Amino acid sequence: MKFESLPNDIFLHCFEYLNAPDIFYAFEQLNPRFYRLIRTIPLRLNFEDINKSIFDRFCEKMLDYTEIQQQIYSLKLSNEQAYCQIQAFFTYFSLVEFTRLRSLTLIEIKENDIEQLSSTLPLLSQLMCLRLIPSLSVFYTLLDKLPKCKPNILSTPGRD
Structure with missing residues (x-):
C-alpha cells in the first residue's frame, strides 16, 4: 500500500x-x-523553536491564504530567540484574526507588547487558556484585563 x-x-x-x-x-x-x-x-502553531526565515515564510503564507488563520486553535510565541518573535507576529497579524484561537502561550513577552495584547484579549471570545512564561511583571499588568476574556487557565512562571 x-x-x-x-x-x-x-x-x-x-x-x-x-x-x-x-x-x-x-x-x-x-x-x-x-x-x-x-x-x-484544526492547526496547532508553535513558533517557539522556529528560526526567523521559517517564521516569516509561514506568516506570509497565512497572509496570502487567510483561511489558514481560521484553522489555528493553539498559538505559541516566544521571545527567547534573538529576534522579538511576539512583536514580529503582531506586525503581521492582530490576534482577533484568529477567530478559533483557544490557547495562547507567550514566552518572555516584553512590555511594549502588553498594550496590544491587553486591548485584544477581551475580543478573543474562544480563548480558554492563556499562558505567560515567565515574566511576572507582565503577568500582573495583564491580570487587570483578564476578567473581560475569562480564560479557564492562566499560568506563570515556569515550564512544562
Whole structure:
C-alpha cells in the first residue's frame, strides 16, 4: 500500500501531533487531496523553536491564504530567540484574526507588547487558556484585563 493511499482518518490523527508549518511544508505540494485536506483541519502553531526565515515564510503564507488563520486553535510565541518573535507576529497579524484561537502561550513577552495584547484579549471570545512564561511583571499588568476574556487557565512562571 502506498503512503498516499492511506485513509484520511489516519492522516488526520497524525496531524494532531504536528506543528502547522511542518504539515504545510510536508503535505501541501504532495497532491490535490492533501492540499484540500490540510485546509480543513484544526492547526496547532508553535513558533517557539522556529528560526526567523521559517517564521516569516509561514506568516506570509497565512497572509496570502487567510483561511489558514481560521484553522489555528493553539498559538505559541516566544521571545527567547534573538529576534522579538511576539512583536514580529503582531506586525503581521492582530490576534482577533484568529477567530478559533483557544490557547495562547507567550514566552518572555516584553512590555511594549502588553498594550496590544491587553486591548485584544477581551475580543478573543474562544480563548480558554492563556499562558505567560515567565515574566511576572507582565503577568500582573495583564491580570487587570483578564476578567473581560475569562480564560479557564492562566499560568506563570515556569515550564512544562
